[in-house]
Amino acid sequence: xxxxxxxxxxxxxALRIWLRLLTCTQLxxxxxxxxxxxxxxxxxxxxxxxxxxxxxxxxxxxxxxxRMLMVTGGNVTAIVxxxxxxxxxxxxxxPADRRAWLIRLTSTGEKGFTEMARAHEQWVVELFAGLSSRxxxxxxxxxxxxxxxxxxxxx
Numbered sequence: 652x653x654x655x656x657x658x659x660x661x662x663x664x665a666l667r668i669w670l671r672l673l674t675c676t677q678l679x680x681x682x683x684x685x686x687x688x689x690x691x692x693x694x695x696x697x698x699x700x701x702x703x704x705x706x707x708x709x710x711x712x713x714x715x716x717x718r719m720l721m722v723t724g725g726n727v728t729a730i731v732x733x734x735x736x737x738x739x740x741x742x743x744x745x746p747a748d749r750r751a752w753l754i755r756l757t758s759t760g761e762k763g764f765t766e767m768a769r770a771h772e773q774w775v776v777e778l779f780a781g782l783s784s785r786x787x788x789x790x791x792x793x794x795x796x797x798x799x800x801x802x803x804x805x806x
Contacts, residue, residue, distance in 0.1 A: 679778055686774050691767050698771070700730050701739070701756060701764045710743055710753030739763060
């Protein structure tokens, strides 16, 4: 049973679409979470944090990571502490602010993340393999249009 199951035939199509999107998102996330856990012994939050650091090789402050990941500073600190113990990230003094630290991937962290990112991409590609290239392009365009409208309505 999934979220889409709660929709009724008479419900507005917008509601049914939203529930279908939510269900698809949950199914994709479930596959990614299980793959990260089974193949790499890690979690999606750890992967997401490492992904942000991979995009910012110069390093990020804890508050920047917290904002980008949309989680509390305490959550980021706990993940960084774990990754640091495993030698995957390091804390480096921030030259412009002696009180601050930059968090960045170590070379071991970079290698490990690259391997996880390749697998992550493959899992997502497999999940979308049921759509043709044209269908994926069309879906991307339609979702971009929905996103643009939703941003306008919610701001």
